[in-house]
Amino acid sequence: MLEVDKILEKCGDFSRLQMIMLLLFCVINVLSALHYYSQTIISFVPKYWCADGLPASIESPVDSSCLPLNRNISTPNTCYSYNYELYMGYQSFPSEMDWVCADAWKLTLGQSMFFVGSVVGSMVLGYLADVVGRLPILIVANLIAMTGNLLTIWSTNVTLFCMFRMISGIATDSNFVMMYILVMEYMRPSVRTLGLSICIGFFYCLGSMAAPWIAVLMRSWRGFLLTTSLPLLVVPFFYLIVPESIQWLISKQKYDSAVVCLKRVAKINGRHVEESAYAEFIEECKCSQQNQKASPHLLDLFQTPRLRRHTLILFFKSMVITLCYDAVSRNVQGLGISPFVMFSLSATAILPACLLIIALQDRIGRKAMASASLLLSGIFISVTGGIIFAASASDKTTTLLVSLSVVGRFGVTVAYNSGAQYATELIPTCVRGQGVAAVHVAGYAFTFFSAYILFTRSVFSPLPEIILGVLSLLGACLCLLLPETLHRTLPTSLEDGENFGKNDRWYTFSFLEGRTQSAATLDTQNAKMYSQSTESAVYF
Structure with a gap:
């Protein structure tokens, strides 16, 4: 107001x-x-x-085990x-x-x-x-x-x-x-x-x-x-x-x-x-x-094709980002390091992520920030899963896994924090409160599956990283289909939302847009100068 x-x-x-x-x-x-x-x-x-059947002083095994350690034919498989x-x-x-x-x-x-x-x-x-x-x-x-x-x-x-x-x-x-x-x-x-x-x-x-x-x-x-x-x-x-x-x-x-x-x-x-x-x-x-008209409803976001597509992408993006943010934040076990140390190391990504948003979001634009951060996190999370599967447990491998995990957390945190502002700007003002709330709730609803994704580690050790990596990469691709909002008049009505960014393409970014406009302006100025000089030559 x-x-x-x-x-x-x-x-x-x-x-x-x-x-x-x-x-x-x-x-x-x-x-x-x-x-x-x-x-x-x-x-x-x-x-x-x-x-079962073991003295309390026995040395612990190398890995966790659900079966009795001293098994034989007569030993039951239940513990x-x-x-x-x-x-x-x-x-x-x-x-x-x-x-x-x-x-x-x-x-x-x-x-x-x-x-x-x-x-x-x-x-x-x-x-x-x-x-x-x-x-x-x-x-x-x-x-x-x-x-x-x-x-x-x-x-x-x-x-x-x-x-x-x-x-x-x-x-x-x-x-x-x-x-x-x-x-x-x-x-x-x-x-x-x-x-x-x-x-x-x-x-x-x-x-x-x-x-x-x-x-x-x-x-x-x-x-x-x-x-x-x-x-x-x-x-x-x-x-x-x-x-x-x-x-x-x-x-x-x-x-x-x-x-x-x-x-x-x-x-x-x-x-x-x-x-x-x-x-x-x-x-x-x-x-x-007194001059305000009756406010549209949340369901009106799904009445027109472009606005419906943007809304569904925002829903899916929120689901992916929230799921990855929660799962990556809690995925601190199985990396060859104490989960307490890993948890603190992973949390250090929060501060630089916020500082990066302050430094870049108003320069390169919301679309580039969302796509790049999800792409970065998806790559590093997937690579982490591949290393877990292929590498042996050594100090060098552990250091690499921890580093990749922290970088993945950094990318997801950037995407999570910047994504909220992107959705707020893209949804028309007349339904912004309802729309942003619905996008947020969709994200939390999808987080229901984060515990189950982490549980898949018991089936195949790198499976959580593979699932989260693929989802991040898919989210990065879908963000490319959204219009840029930086330095633009934000949509107020549903009609504005339908027409917003109508000429944008998947490769349209704010920082490239500025260069293109500058080049176009220079070309126009040169054309005018050439036209004026031509007219002067004809006149004389």
Whole structure:
């Protein structure tokens, strides 16, 4: 809303309140990273072997084994108890519950239910955010995350584990996105990308890198969940500082509440704003809302051919990116290195990925960024799978695998973070809120399969990398069919969306477009000069 940007400029759009909100957003980044990756941390499977008939002091085998070690013809193939070689003394959920071998499906099912909760939570909490406001849902989502994690501590069977992980998953996305929206709306447009990306890059990276070492310090999955869940109690206190979304209040015609929030912003920022300015703001909002027509529905995106194609590609791209991002983030075992060390090394890709987006996205364009990042991650993930299959376990091979895995994570992170902005710009304004939410939910729905893709390692060791690599390469190819949005007037209506980028080809990129236009301009100037000189020669 232009009216909101104008009044915020008077109340302060990059001052003391915005600095406080950015600081609180940093806290949310750390807490949401710990919550999201709790699913991975509690599910680490250490090396295991059958303990039936073996003395406790026996030396562990080289690889994990589901069958009795001292087998003979009379020995049954079924194992009833297991020994574990715990990573740094950390007791994970599967090692405590013996959810390995024949019972490994229980852990995979529980992990999948976490993402079922994510889909349900994104839709329900997203709808409620439009009904009761962004700030209450931010608080509720984080309290749900805390409740789900604390209940998981009391899981004693697969039913309770699935139920409590689903509750925990309900908070995923809303516990972060609501604060992202609030900070974005209260900041000056020219500093939004820089401020938000730096907060995400540094502090989400910090939370991700710290997660496994908190688990090591606590020495058990219960201690980890307790330690990472209790800090979520600080989020309700955000209500005392963070104002509600002005745009949401205006959309609900809660003008008095909007003015109260604006006065609070002005007070914290030390600005004095005349009452007449608030009255003028409210009148402009009322006039703008009177001229608005009924908003189109989400399904209208599928009514026309080009808009339908772009929407379906955005859906598929979101599915691929979200699936690869989650699977690559959690794929820290089977690479010949401690999963705790691998997890932290992999998380280091988050910060440079955000910095790269800041540096390049507004230079080379959204299309080039999305395609190149997916292509890069697909190549390196696939090569990692090939090396796992072909190479022997040596120090050099391990170093190479770790390096390729980190580069793959880097590419997926770039694609994931830049993809959200691409979808937001490409979907017409009239259905942007519904469309972006639907794209996001589709991504989380597809993440349901990430645990099963990682489970295929038990069938064929490089299979997870092969599947993720192929999906990334397919996503990179489909991104080439989308139009560029950089430096263009974004679509407002459905008709604009249908005609947007109509002359673009798969090889049309923003950075090449600029060179082409410059060359065309030079050719035109030369042609004019030649024409003028010719006319002068004829005249004389």
